[in-house]
Structure formats: C-alpha cells, structure tokens
Amino acid sequence: MAQAILQNIIDQLQELETEELHQLNQVIEQHITVKMQTESENAFEQALLESGLVKEIKKPTYRNVTTEQLIKVDGKPLSETIIEERR
Template identity: 55%
Template sequence: MSEVILNQIFNQLEMLELFELHQLNRAIHKYLTEKQATTQQAKFHQALLTSGLVKKFNHLSYSQLTERQLIQVQGKPVSETIIEERR
C-alpha cells in the first residue's frame, strides 16, 4: 500500500466516532485473524509438500460442497441401522 493511501486512512480515522472506531477495530482484528490462519495453513501445506508426505491438495470449490442433495431412504434411519449392526 502506498504511503499516500495510508495517510488518507489515518486522516479519515480522526473523523470517526468512537463506536465506528470500535467497529473498525473488530473488522481489522477479524481480517488479521483470517489472514494469519490462511498464511499458517499455506505454510503447513508447503511443509507437507516439501517433506513428500503429500503430493498435491485437492481443493473443493464452494459450489461442489453446496450441490450435494439429501436422498430419501425408506424404512428406519440409516444411523439406527448402523448402531444396531454394531451391537
């Protein structure tokens, strides 16, 4: 980020009310936490690749996760059947 943009942000901070500053603080904290988690995950994945434990990662897209449909099952619920068979 250029220094000019950063100075503009600092100047705009002075115009914010206290509750707006708290909202901004929470938003920045959330952003930093997510960014740090993403960075740590990327480092972990790279370490797995480098060590040879993993050859590649399959990343599911959000659309693949949401396209799953529930199916109708006749009779008892599958969970009950599994529990009975384990006894």
C-alpha cells in the first residue's frame, strides 16, 4: 500500500510548478528532521531501559495553564508580605 501511495506522489510531481516543488521540499525536510529526532530519542530511551539505568520512561504531561484563575491582592505584593512575616 505504501509503495502505491509513493508512486502516486511521484507521478503527481510532474504537475507541480517550481515554487510548489520548493514548498514540498521544505515540508519533506521538516518531516524528515522531526522523524529522525523522534527515532533518535526513542533509541536513546530504549538504550537507557536495556542498560538498566532507568526502569521506565515517563512522558511529560502538558496541562492547560489558562485553567488556573489568578487572584488580585490589594496592598503591597504578597511576596513582600511573606518575606516580612518570615523575619
């Protein structure tokens, strides 16, 4: 299936203008860079696991920071109040 898709893309290349080919080239280069970086990271993580240096690789969780509500404090900054109370 992948070979048929590749052949279809190669056939369509003949219809593209020079500028479109440059754009396609940039997208392909970016895709290759990301893919190689991911493969390199995966190989590194696998080597760490196999060597026993780590037991598991935890992926970072990204949480939405906009869900936290800021509160307004009247008077001087809260950090100054905390420092004064510690003295």
